[in-house]
Amino acid sequence: MTVHLFDVAPLRPLGGGEVPTLALVVVDGDRVLAVDAGFPASVFEDPTLIGFERFFLRLPHRPEASLLHRLESIGLRREDLTDIVLTHLHSEHAAGIVDFPDAAVHVAATELETSRSGSLRARISYRSRFFAHGPRWRPHAGTGEWLGVGGCSWITDDVVLVPLPGHTVGHCGVAVRHGDAWLLHTGDAGYGDPRTGAPAAFPLAQYERISMAAPDLQATTRETLRLLAARDDVHTVSSHRYPPRLPLAVAEATERSPR
Numbered sequence: 001m002t003v004h005l006f007d008v009a010p011l012r013p014l015g016g017g018e019v020p021t022l023a024l025v026v027v028d029g030d031r032v033l034a035v036d037a038g039f040p041a042s043v044f045e046d047p048t049l050i051g052f053e054r055f056f057l058r059l060p061h062r063p064e065a066s067l068l069h070r071l072e073s074i075g076l077r078r079e080d081l082t083d084i085v086l087t088h089l090h091s092e093h094a095a096g097i098v099d100f101p102d103a104a105v106h107v108a109a110t111e112l113e114t115s116r117s118g119s120l121r122a123r124i125s126y127r128s129r130f131f132a133h134g135p136r137w138r139p140h141a142g143t144g145e146w147l148g149v150g151g152c153s154w155i156t157d158d159v160v161l162v163p164l165p166g167h168t169v170g171h172c173g174v175a176v177r178h179g180d181a182w183l184l185h186t187g188d189a190g191y192g193d194p195r196t197g198a199p200a201a202f203p204l205a206q207y208e209r210i211s212m213a214a215p216d217l218q219a220t221t222r223e224t225l226r227l228l229a230a231r232d233d234v235h236t237v238s239s240h241r242y243p244p245r246l247p248l249a250v251a252e253a254t255e256r257s258p259r
């Protein structure tokens, strides 16, 4: 099994330099699975597709950053991607699913329901145009357990959807087994140091606070992250920050994307 790490939605928030949006591509025999999907090439060509968000996210013109192009860069085709597992449905994580209409799209059932609720927050937070092509949704109810965390959904024997709500109500991390260890993509669950609780630098700490949909759930999520990150067999990577160093257990199988 090989795990690749790609920036699939480079962002340039005001005053914040360039911020990556990291996706994992897990190649395991015939099964190729992505954790998050970034922006499709069409959005880099025409940022008006993401509406008002373009004024905050300020993406560079870089269609080659799209997941489809990243897959091609490692010799894979569109149809090779069998599964996409989404941490949540915000556009820079999920819009890329439009490029993969045949892939199964796994997401927490709560997240999918919330995105369809029609509430004011949902209309502000989610861009439904990227979900209008009839994705092969696989909503997961979360009835399992993983490393003592309840409400999890086992997608395969090696991939688990782990609830880390707060940033959105249905937000999840995605754990990928690698040998004796787990690589946990924590999505937007928090950008600070999960072990010490030290907050992230500007502008991520500010974004973390402003974008919180369910602050009441975030305290539990922070504690869950702290407990998981303290384990020797769990290595974390979050969406918008390159890990200071890639976890030893997965380093030989993980590629940093070209910048």
Ligand SMILES: [Zn+2]
Pocket (backbone or CB within 6 Å): 088, 090, 167, 188
């Ligand atoms: Zn988000």
